[in-house]
Amino acid sequence: xxxxxxxxxxxxxxxxxxxxxxxxxxxxxxxxxxxxxxxxxxxxxxxxxxxxxxxxxxxxxxxxxxxxxxxxxxxxxxxxxxxxxxxxxxxxxxxxxxxxxxxxxxxxxxxxxxxxxxxxxxxxxxxxxxxxxxxxxxxxxxxxxxxxxxxxxxxxxxxxxxxxxxxxxxxxxxxxxxxxxxxxxxxxxxxxxxxxxxxxxxxxxxxxxxxxxxxxxxxxxxxxxxxxxxx
Amino acid sequence: xxxxxxxxxxxxxxxxxxxxxxxxxxxxxxxxxxxxxxxxxxxxxxxxxxxxxxxxxxxxxxxxxxxxxxxxxxxxxxxxxxxxxxxxxxxxxxxxxxxxxxxxxxxxxxxxxxxxxxxxxxxxxxxxxxxxxxxxxxxxxxxxxxxxxxxxxxxxxxxxxxxxxxxxxxxxxxxxxxxxxxxxxxxxxxxxxxxxxxxxxxxxxxxxxxxxxxxxxxxxxxxxxxxxxxx
DNA sequence: GTTTACCGGTGATATATATCAATTATTAGG
DNA sequence: CCTAATAATTGATATATATCACCGGTAAAC
Numbered sequence: 001x002x003x004x005x006x007x008x009x010x011x012x013x014x015x016x017x018x019x020x021x022x023x024x025x026x027x028x029x030x031x032x033x034x035x036x037x038x039x040x041x042x043x044x045x046x047x048x049x050x051x052x053x054x055x056x057x058x059x060x061x062x063x064x065x066x067x068x069x070x071x072x073x074x075x076x077x078x079x080x081x082x083x084x085x086x087x088x089x090x091x092x093x094x095x096x097x098x099x100x101x102x103x104x105x106x107x108x109x110x111x112x113x114x115x116x117x118x119x120x121x122x123x124x125x126x127x128x129x130x131x132x133x134x135x136x137x138x139x140x141x142x143x144x145x146x147x148x149x150x151x152x153x154x155x156x157x158x159x160x161x162x163x164x165x166x167x168x169x170x171x172x173x174x175x176x177x178x179x180x181x182x183x184x185x186x187x188x189x190x191x192x193x194x195x196x197x198x199x200x201x202x203x204x205x206x207x208x209x210x211x212x213x214x215x216x217x218x219x220x221x222x223x224x225x226x227x228x229x230x231x
Numbered sequence: 232x233x234x235x236x237x238x239x240x241x242x243x244x245x246x247x248x249x250x251x252x253x254x255x256x257x258x259x260x261x262x263x264x265x266x267x268x269x270x271x272x273x274x275x276x277x278x279x280x281x282x283x284x285x286x287x288x289x290x291x292x293x294x295x296x297x298x299x300x301x302x303x304x305x306x307x308x309x310x311x312x313x314x315x316x317x318x319x320x321x322x323x324x325x326x327x328x329x330x331x332x333x334x335x336x337x338x339x340x341x342x343x344x345x346x347x348x349x350x351x352x353x354x355x356x357x358x359x360x361x362x363x364x365x366x367x368x369x370x371x372x373x374x375x376x377x378x379x380x381x382x383x384x385x386x387x388x389x390x391x392x393x394x395x396x397x398x399x400x401x402x403x404x405x406x407x408x409x410x411x412x413x414x415x416x417x418x419x420x421x422x423x424x425x426x427x428x429x430x431x432x433x434x435x436x437x438x439x440x441x442x443x444x445x446x447x448x449x450x451x452x453x454x455x456x457x458x459x460x461x462x
Numbered sequence: 463g464t465t466t467a468c469c470g471g472t473g474a475t476a477t478a479t480a481t482c483a484a485t486t487a488t489t490a491g492g
Numbered sequence: 493c494c495t496a497a498t499a500a501t502t503g504a505t506a507t508a509t510a511t512c513a514c515c516g517g518t519a520a521a522c
Contacts (some may be wrong), residue, residue, distance in 0.1 A: 071379075074383055099375060122361060138325050146378065181469065194470095194510080198471090444500060
């Protein structure tokens, strides 16, 4: 029995983007009239890298991975997409193409909003424009930090950081289901899946985390942070 | 005899940012009244990572390097700053701090523009806001691509790419002065300076480039592009 | 129900890259 | 012009990380 609760009005949507608060009632109505929803099963592609950015995406429920399809079919996972956040690659304002692919990890209820409409609203509503700038800038800071991390930290540091990301940002809990496979964890931390396995075990042996194939529990957060920072 | 030609009006400035065309005369006057210029010698720091983003920066003349001061005093060079481009880290819209340091490579004539004024203009002028969004987005696409490159390409590929960057973007010429030291080239490609030396020599031995310590000449561009793309 | 494919896991080995130590340019300062 | 400091270069070595080959388990596909 898969009963889906479609949302029929942006004004009462609880998974909405903070920045929508900067719109007038009239503007929000325009958004509401130019969006549509769809359900995706785990593994299905929601947005495909290189395709036209006709829509911005929001998740009403569920989780997705955003990743760049790089060289020789190797993927690079950028982040976990969550409800409440704008999902719109920077390509939207550059070449009108999606910069990355978004694929559902769990079942996802997605809300697509016409990008031309958003663009129009950016032009006429200064506060909304500033909100978008803040959103994009914040992601940009994150990516720069990530770039340095990937370059300067060793494997343990990178993995520790990612485990903390899941704890702090994705699940807001010290114990969580590891929704990514070892392979995918490697695509996120730039390491081979075998190394992910080995280092997870190392961390477990030293009592910093508990880990079985599907679950992670942070036992010594201090230590994990230290490992993540030391690199 | 260091005679400096200060620019006394944004309207006639030829190194200006494209996006200033979207401003009205009145708005441009406001910009002009809220800026100041200064000269920096090679090596001097123009903007310091972590300091408040009270100003956006433009170079009237000269070149600078933008870099993040990462772990254990290791730097990560993001790009070469050039005239005509907005230099403003994404932190401006996040924590009001400069995300990276900017240091002069050559003598630099710098133009600082009050960021609060720019921010105001973004709020009232939609086309200007969109211009800024395009600028930031374009840098963001570049950084994402770079992140994948750094992760997935091997040293030769990364270095080849950087040599092409200098040729295509910085000097627009197949022959140029290498303004970065081997150490700095390493900070840009994430490799040890010794490796930079060895790989430059490799590329020279295989006839792809000519290289002495200060000059680079691309002899076989096709091949260099292939090396850069193959990784 | 059998087969296929993928995932987690392990050990052995190969490779890319960093580090170390030392030698020679090259540049900047007095 | 000489000296000190900095950068380029080289070879030898250490280390981090990837790759390969394999196993058993589980889940999806036929």
